[in-house]
Amino acid sequence: MGHWLHRNIIEPGKLPLLLALASFVLTFVITRVIVRLIRAGKGPFGNVKAGGLHIHHVVPGVVLTVIGGFGAVASSRHGGFGAALFAVVFGMGAGLVLDEFALILHLDDVYWSEEGRKSVEVVLVTAALVGLVLGGFLPFGVNDMTQEELQDRGGVILSVAVNFLFALLALSKGKARMAIFGVIVPFVALIGAVRLARPVSPWARRFYRGRPRARARSVLRAYHHDRRWLGPRRKLQDWIGGKPDPVRPLPGRR
Numbered sequence: 001m002g003h004w005l006h007r008n009i010i011e012p013g014k015l016p017l018l019l020a021l022a023s024f025v026l027t028f029v030i031t032r033v034i035v036r037l038i039r040a041g042k043g044p045f046g047n048v049k050a051g052g053l054h055i056h057h058v059v060p061g062v063v064l065t066v067i068g069g070f071g072a073v074a075s076s077r078h079g080g081f082g083a084a085l086f087a088v089v090f091g092m093g094a095g096l097v098l099d100e101f102a103l104i105l106h107l108d109d110v111y112w113s114e115e116g117r118k119s120v121e122v123v124l125v126t127a128a129l130v131g132l133v134l135g136g137f138l139p140f141g142v143n144d145m146t147q148e149e150l151q152d153r154g155g156v157i158l159s160v161a162v163n164f165l166f167a168l169l170a171l172s173k174g175k176a177r178m179a180i181f182g183v184i185v186p187f188v189a190l191i192g193a194v195r196l197a198r199p200v201s202p203w204a205r206r207f208y209r210g211r212p213r214a215r216a217r218s219v220l221r222a223y224h225h226d227r228r229w230l231g232p233r234r235k236l237q238d239w240i241g242g243k244p245d246p247v248r249p250l251p252g253r254r
Helices: 002-008 015-040 058-074 080-099 101-106 114-134 139-144 147-151 153-172 176-184 186-194 202-207 212-241
Strands: none
Touching: 015 080, 015 114, 058 080, 080 101, 080 114, 101 114, 114 176, 114 212, 153 176, 153 186, 153 202, 176 186, 202 212
16 A cells, blocks of 8 residues: 555655645644643643753754754665655654744744744745645746757757746735745746835835825735634634733733
């Protein structure tokens, strides 16, 4: 059964990536369950401390990522069990590290704050991107090219450059998610590149400064978009990662 699965469903060379993705998602889920139990004061789990210092799980995550990454490079020629094992180790480490992505970004323990939502979003985006690669998508639309087109280096370079430009334009318009996914699925980046920029994006600051109508349309569209999708996105993040702590008012303010 395993041989049939590897031969007919998993493309050659993608088994380590599949194992890395599976261990990445599983590690993230298990970690979130444990930290939510610790937060609720349930179960036998507790924070890891050494000499009064709280050891965040990003620390063992970095260690596992380094071991898995270098091990995968060392075993890339031979493949087999070693490559699979290091892929699992790398996935576990990446899951622990990205679960505290917000802590790394802010250099502060923002795990249960509004800023901590970034960790959940980064994990979801990472899992989705790896899933697309496993599904046969390659960066900048190279997967859509025929063997004859791939033989033409100039054509390949031009295709990569155009798709990279679309992703860059989408990013400059404040559409980071579309730019990221557009690297794998160029059509997504094309949509982000041609649509109206968000009001606080570099594109809007540069090209909408003297165009009040375009700036007003940008603000209105961003408002309606956020009003429609912000609530569902927050509910999904809360369901996956736990609801952040309520914001406490500053002393002297009501």
